[in-house]
Amino acid sequence: MRLFDATTATLERALDVRLTRQGVLAHNVANVDTPGFTPRDVNVTTQVQTAAAGGLGLDATQGAHLGAEGSSGSRPAVTTEEVPGARRLDGNAVDVDRVMATLAENAMQYSAAARTVSRKLAILRYVASDGNG
Amino acid sequence: MRPIAGLTDGAPPLVEPARKPLVNGPEFTSALEKAVDNVERAQQSADAQATKLATGGGNLHEVALALEKADITMRVAVKVRNKVVEAYQDVMRMNV
Amino acid sequence: MDFFAAFRVSASGLAAQRERVDIATGNLANAESTRGPDGQPYRRRDPVLEAVTFEDALAGAETPAVRVAEVVQDPTPGKRVYQPGHPDADAQGFVTYPNVDPVHEMVNLMSASRGYEANATSFETLKAMAQRALEIFR
Numbered sequence: 001m002r003l004f005d006a007t008t009a010t011l012e013r014a015l016d017v018r019l020t021r022q023g024v025l026a027h028n029v030a031n032v033d034t035p036g037f038t039p040r041d042v043n044v045t046t047q048v049q050t051a052a053a054g055g056l057g058l059d060a061t062q063g064a065h066l067g068a069e070g071s072s073g074s075r076p077a078v079t080t081e082e083v084p085g086a087r088r089l090d091g092n093a094v095d096v097d098r099v100m101a102t103l104a105e106n107a108m109q110y111s112a113a114a115r116t117v118s119r120k121l122a123i124l125r126y127v128a129s130d131g132n133g
Numbered sequence: 134m135r136p137i138a139g140l141t142d143g144a145p146p147l148v149e150p151a152r153k154p155l156v157n158g159p160e161f162t163s164a165l166e167k168a169v170d171n172v173e174r175a176q177q178s179a180d181a182q183a184t185k186l187a188t189g190g191g192n193l194h195e196v197a198l199a200l201e202k203a204d205i206t207m208r209v210a211v212k213v214r215n216k217v218v219e220a221y222q223d224v225m226r227m228n229v
Numbered sequence: 230m231d232f233f234a235a236f237r238v239s240a241s242g243l244a245a246q247r248e249r250v251d252i253a254t255g256n257l258a259n260a261e262s263t264r265g266p267d268g269q270p271y272r273r274r275d276p277v278l279e280a281v282t283f284e285d286a287l288a289g290a291e292t293p294a295v296r297v298a299e300v301v302q303d304p305t306p307g308k309r310v311y312q313p314g315h316p317d318a319d320a321q322g323f324v325t326y327p328n329v330d331p332v333h334e335m336v337n338l339m340s341a342s343r344g345y346e347a348n349a350t351s352f353e354t355l356k357a358m359a360q361r362a363l364e365i366f367r
Contacts, residue, residue: 007180007187014187015362022355023235027283029351030242030294032344033249034278044189078230080283096347107354109186111361112193116183118365119200123176123207131211 004124011117013051017044018110020078025103028094036091039099040080044109051076165217168210172203179203232359239355241293242348245278248297249341252276253334260329263317270317271327272302273334303328 021042028039087093182199185191252274262271279298305328313322 005180007183010184010187019232019235019358020230022358023230023238024283026235026238026242026351026355027294029347030238030245031278031280032242032347033246033340034280034295037280040283048188096343100347100350103351103354107358109189110358112186112196114361114365116186116196116200118367119204120179120183121365123204126204127207127211131208131215 008117008120010048010051011113011120014044014048014113015110015117016075017042017047017078018106018113020080021106022103022110024080025099025106028099029096029103032092032094032096032099034092037094039083039085039094041083041102042078042080047078165213168206168213171206172210175199175203175206232355232362235355236352238294239348239352241295243345243352244293245276245295245297246341246345246348249276249278250338250345252300253338253341256329257331257334257338259327260331260334262327263315263324270307270325271329272304272307273327273329274300275303276300 021044024040024042028041031037031039083093085093085095179196179199179202182191182196186193186196256273259265259271259273265271276297277299278295280295281293283294306325307328308326309323310326311322312318312324315324318324
């Protein structure tokens with residue numbers, strides 16, 4: 001009997017991806033006034049699904065790949081992509097309103113995933129302690 | 134599900150046909166099976182919702198409710214199991 | 230990515246915007262300074278913002294996500310006003326005023342202020358996320 005199932009692994013991956021995405025968005029906000037800056041984002045759906053489909057290795061062959069934290073090799077890199085959009089006069093392409101909205105939404109999704117994995121583990125804990133805690 | 138209350142009565146239930154049977158085989162097992170089924174279904178539903186959430190879809194209250202139901206059905210099933218085990222142990226302790 | 234790298238990214242954004250505010254207020258304060266320590270009229274200053282790529286920001290512990298690479302002086306000549314009695318008037322009686330346009334500085338100030346608030350919100354959101362992660366411990 002597998003104690004920690006695929007769903008838990010998927011949720012853990014979702015937490016990784018969402019946290020990286022928050023960093024990318026924070027990076028966009030920090031550069032909201034930098035001339036020539038192109039914002040980036042993370043496609044959560046594909047990033048979570050590709051990991052669930054069978055695990056990528058520590059693949060950092062492209063410039064956009066980020067190094068994975070932890071040397072266990074079980075945490076594949078999260079890829080970012082450029083966000084197309086209109087550029088202002090100074091070449092900056094950050095849509096600050098969109099980034100701020102995405103920031104809030106991503107944080108909430110992270111919280112939801114954290115709470116979900118917490119609850120799943122709580123159920124297991126309950127069973128493991130024979131219903132005594 | 135048949136109540137387990139018959140255990141605490143003094144008289145050996147197997148002898149007196151008027152009393153409810155102590156261990157009604159098919160009743161107990163089917164009740165347990167149903168409880169386990171419920172748990173299985175609730176867990177799978179919760180897992181499906183959680184996966185949807187993880188990949189960016191799903192809606193929050195659906196996930197929350199599915200998880201809560203899975204939690205509750207699991208707790209009920211564990212309590213049922215504990216009671217069955219308790220009943221079995223009580224029976225085994227009886228002097229025949 | 231970990232939380233602390235993300236916090237540093239936000240913090241560098243806050244610092245850069247604050248510097249923009251400082252420079253804009255400095256320009257405004259000196260809008261009428263016809264004579265500086267070098268005897269010349271004040272020249273307005275401009276920050277030059279420089280971004281670090283996201284990958285580098287992750288890799289380098291001390292590399293900020295954005296920074297003010299340098300502060301340049303605006304070479305545009307200032308307005309010349311005919312004021313023969315003024316102590317800084319030149320031979321023709323003209324005084325050269327700083328090349329500061331208060332409206333322009335106010336626009337910069339508002340932009341920097343908005344940028345600062347955006348980064349502050351980003352920082353607070355990160356903090357809330359970190360607290361959620363801590364709850365898994367319970």
